[in-house]
Amino acid sequence: MIDKLEVGKRINNLRNNLNYSQAELAEKLAVSTQAVSKWETGASLPDVEILLNISWICNTSINAILEGDNFFDENINIDRDLFHLNKFLICPKCKKQMKLNIQKNDTLIYECDNNHQYYVVDGVVDFRTREIPGEQWSLSYRNYEEYLHEQYWPCNPNYNRGINQSEVIWEKISELRPRVILDIACGTGQGIKHQIKRINWPVTIIMVDLSHRILKWNKIFYSTEWKNPYVEMIYLACDGANLPILSESVDLVFSYSGYESMQAKMFDGFREANRVLKNEKHTIYNKSVIESFESKNSKKWMNLLLSSVNEEEKVWWKCEFIDIERWLNICTTSGFLENKSIQIYGELPAPDCDTFPFENEMAQWMAEYIFISKKLRA
Numbered sequence: 029m030i031d032k033l034e035v036g037k038r039i040n041n042l043r044n045n046l047n048y049s050q051a052e053l054a055e056k057l058a059v060s061t062q063a064v065s066k067w068e069t070g071a072s073l074p075d076v077e078i079l080l081n082i083s084w085i086c087n088t089s090i091n092a093i094l095e096g097d098n099f100f101d102e103n104i105n106i107d108r109d110l111f112h113l114n115k116f117l118i119c120p121k122c123k124k125q126m127k128l129n130i131q132k133n134d135t136l137i138y139e140c141d142n143n144h145q146y147y148v149v150d151g152v153v154d155f156r157t158r159e160i161p162g163e164q165w166s167l168s169y170r171n172y173e174e175y176l177h178e179q180y181w182p183c184n185p186n187y188n189r190g191i192n193q194s195e196v197i198w199e200k201i202s203e204l205r206p207r208v209i210l211d212i213a214c215g216t217g218q219g220i221k222h223q224i225k226r227i228n229w230p231v232t233i234i235m236v237d238l239s240h241r242i243l244k245w246n247k248i249f250y251s252t253e254w255k256n257p258y259v260e261m262i263y264l265a266c267d268g269a270n271l272p273i274l275s276e277s278v279d280l281v282f283s284y285s286g287y288e289s290m291q292a293k294m295f296d297g298f299r300e301a302n303r304v305l306k307n308e309k310h311t312i313y314n315k316s317v318i319e320s321f322e323s324k325n326s327k328k329w330m331n332l333l334l335s336s337v338n339e340e341e342k343v344w345w346k347c348e349f350i351d352i353e354r355w356l357n358i359c360t361t362s363g364f365l366e367n368k369s370i371q372i373y374g375e376l377p378a379p380d381c382d383t384f385p386f387e388n389e390m391a392q393w394m395a396e397y398i399f400i401s402k403k404l405r406a
């Protein structure tokens with residue numbers, strides 16, 4: 029039998045810990061202030077769905093609210109978020125589901141039935157992946173201060189033309205209201221960052237990147253100055269082309285230039301996104317594309333770029349040149365049967381000279397699209 033009076037006291041405690049008034053908690057839960065007051069005095073119990081939301085907002089479990097279970101006691105120094113992963117994680121080697129193990133010395137390990145083990149290091153589950161050799165972009169930040177500087181640095185204006193990408197993404201995300209979002213090849217979280225600030229329903233965001241180094245800093249950034257109490261963040265240092273995540277468990281795969289940053293593994297990453305998505309759910313992502321293989325402007329840019337890179341880079345860029353038509357075909361063959369494309373900006377006009385004008389970030393001339401692709405089981 030559930031003791032309503034005790035449940036009320038616990039809700040009251042949790043609310044006070046967050047320094048919310050009854051009205052503030054009520055607003056976050058979309059209920060009346062009177063409802064909160066009734067729970068706290070033991071006159072009634074919250075509905076199951078609302079209980080779930082209370083547990084998310086107050087960073088605890090439903091059990092803890094109903095039964096005073098101290099599983100997530102503050103004295104045990106474990107992020108509740110990490111327990112949620114038990115629902116999602118599979119071993120990248122043998123694909124068996126994994127469970128969290130707490131060692132005597134407080135070390136946390138995810139382990140499968142075949143004893144493959146992955147440590148939680150600085151709050152990030154570490155699948156021991158390394159960044160793409162020769163690139164290792166995270167090394168451009170020497171420490172957290174430099175990382176932080178980058179988080180507030182204005183974007184290169186060539187990537188900032190056209191309509192506001194964040195608004196287009198927000199419109200769709202707020203319509204879909206996903207509960208579990210996977211941000212694939214997230215880097216510093218440039219695309220999801222602006223969404224995180226605005227989310228006003230309980231969400232788990234799983235940030236995935238090869239680089240443990242960046243995720244470790246993301247964890248600090250998104251749990252301090254960029255924190256949103258609605259959003260629970262989980263960090264996996266793993267390969268986006270071999271996600272340690274259960275099939276059909278995610279509501280939205282988000283990528284902000286993430287797929288293309290996976291380079292040779294881009295298509296594998298895209299298929300993995302399809303695998304982990306529940307049926308009829310979406311991936312929303314931006315992508316640089318050329319306008320058309322037939323267009324004079326596209327052809328001129330491609331020639332300029334190819335004449336400025338070495339043989340090895342040429343091979344890579346030739347794969348990277350994809351026009352809208354080809355990309356929509358790739359979507360369909362990857363299991364995304366419904367696709368919408370929104371142009372953010374078009375190609376820059378090709379310059380009237382023989383040298384390619386950009387030294388790094390060579391995609392600045394390309395067109396930019398937001399794609400919304402829906403998984404539909406064939």
Ligand SMILES: [Zn+2]
Binds near residue numbers: 124
């Ligand atoms: Zn295993």
